[in-house]
Amino acid sequence: MNILVTGGAGFIGSHFLLRHVQQQPADSVVVLDALTYAADKTFLDPIKDAITFVRGDIGDFALVTKLVEEHAIDTIVNFAAESHVDNSIVDSAPFLRTNILGVQNLIEVIKAHPTIRFLHISTDEVYGDIEDSDPPRTVGDALWPSSPYAASKAAAEMLVMAAIRTYGIHAAVTRCTNNYGPHQAAEKFIPTVIRHALLGQPVPIYAEGKNKRDWLYVTDHCDALEMILKTQRPLSLDTISRSEITRDDTRGKNFFNIAAGNEWQNIDVAKKILEILGKPESLLTFVADRKGHDWRYCIDSVAIRTLGWKPQVAFDEGLARTIDWYRSRV
Numbered sequence: 322m323n324i325l326v327t328g329g330a331g332f333i334g335s336h337f338l339l340r341h342v343q344q345q346p347a348d349s350v351v352v353l354d355a356l357t358y359a360a361d362k363t364f365l366d367p368i369k370d371a372i373t374f375v376r377g378d379i380g381d382f383a384l385v386t387k388l389v390e391e392h393a394i395d396t397i398v399n400f401a402a403e404s405h406v407d408n409s410i411v412d413s414a415p416f417l418r419t420n421i422l423g424v425q426n427l428i429e430v431i432k433a434h435p436t437i438r439f440l441h442i443s444t445d446e447v448y449g450d451i452e453d454s455d456p457p458r459t460v461g462d463a464l465w466p467s468s469p470y471a472a473s474k475a476a477a478e479m480l481v482m483a484a485i486r487t488y489g490i491h492a493a494v495t496r497c498t499n500n501y502g503p504h505q506a507a508e509k510f511i512p513t514v515i516r517h518a519l520l521g522q523p524v525p526i527y528a529e530g531k532n533k534r535d536w537l538y539v540t541d542h543c544d545a546l547e548m549i550l551k552t553q554r555p556l557s558l559d560t561i562s563r564s565e566i567t568r569d570d571t572r573g574k575n576f577f578n579i580a581a582g583n584e585w586q587n588i589d590v591a592k593k594i595l596e597i598l599g600k601p602e603s604l605l606t607f608v609a610d611r612k613g614h615d616w617r618y619c620i621d622s623v624a625i626r627t628l629g630w631k632p633q634v635a636f637d638e639g640l641a642r643t644i645d646w647y648r649s650r651v
């Protein structure tokens with residue numbers, strides 16, 4: 322593959338790159354990242370000689386076109402996003418710019434280079450939240466995003482769906498649950514708990530901490546993405562005519578939920594981290610709830626498991642690795 326990875330200096334993208342370069346050393350790898358506050362280019366130091374790194378915006382049509390043509394790109398994997406829900410509640414503009422217009426720009430480049438395959442990383446937050454008694458959401462379910470972040474991700478998915486149907490672009494969309502692991506920006510829940518606990522500071526917990534999330538270790542997520550890249554039947558203008566692109570192609574066939582089935586209440590995750598660090602539960606400090614706070618997400622992952630994927634990292638092991646990494650940086 323000649324692969325363009327966007328957002329590769331962020332949390333998930335950097336893990337994807339570190340693994341990809343090790344596992345597929347013959348591939349040519351270009352990384353495009355705007356280096357926002359969430360990025361850290363040093364994550365890519367171990368592979369810096371094996372990749373071409375370009376600082377830039379996925380919304381820059383001329384730049385993305387130049388990279389695609391100069392490097393004969395055949396695959397784009399898009400991790401680039403504004404990714405923090407709380408920030409989107411304060412100011413949604415950067416979310417709309419990158420998560421919607423940026424994705425549409427990638428689509429425009431792919432329209433002009435229709436043999437490129439596009440793997441777009443989305444989120445389970447597009448489904449909105451569900452009750453404790455609700456069954457897991459499946460890829461055919463309605464999208465009811467709650468936050469500006471989730472709405473921007475849902476909008477991007479719709480643009481990808483429309484581009485598959487209308488232009489026949491080769492695309493797959495993944496919706497994963499909450500990732501955890503090293504490299505995650507300090508603002509996110511698990512890094513916040515670890516950092517505050519290590520410093521002996523109050524650990525902020527929204528409301529009563531009863532909201533549930535399904536945690537996915539970041540390298541398990543990356544393995545699922547690699548599996549899709551390896552096995553997904555591409556929707557190809559070369560092999561099927563546009564008239565053969567069916568509703569199935571846009572309504573599910575190329576959409577993958579990715580979940581480890583590792584659901585925890587936030588309060589229990591925080592307590593677990595305090596216990597591992599030998600810190601008292603008295604550090605837990607309940608704060609006013611996030612506006613529109615989603616109660617629970619739960620998704621099936623039938624399609625990806627049918628491809629043979631299953632998570633490898635148990636929660637305790639993943640948390641221990643994550644804590645070790647942050648411990649070395651606080």
Ligand SMILES: NC(=O)c1ccc[n+]([C@@H]2O[C@H](COP(=O)([O-])OP(=O)(O)OC[C@H]3O[C@@H](n4cnc5c(N)ncnc54)[C@H](O)[C@@H]3O)[C@@H](O)[C@H]2O)c1
Binds near residue numbers: 330331356357402443
């Ligand atoms: N972290 C999670 O738990 C999680 C869960 C579900 C889905 N996702 C999705 O996975 C993807 C990656 O998430 P993450 O946690 O690694 O995010 P992150 O915030 O850690 O990293 C995002 C990266 O994108 C880059 N970026 C932002 N705007 C850009 C732009 N306009 N052009 C080029 N680069 C830009 C940033 O510099 C950063 O390196 C996102 O699409 C996110 O919505 C993340």
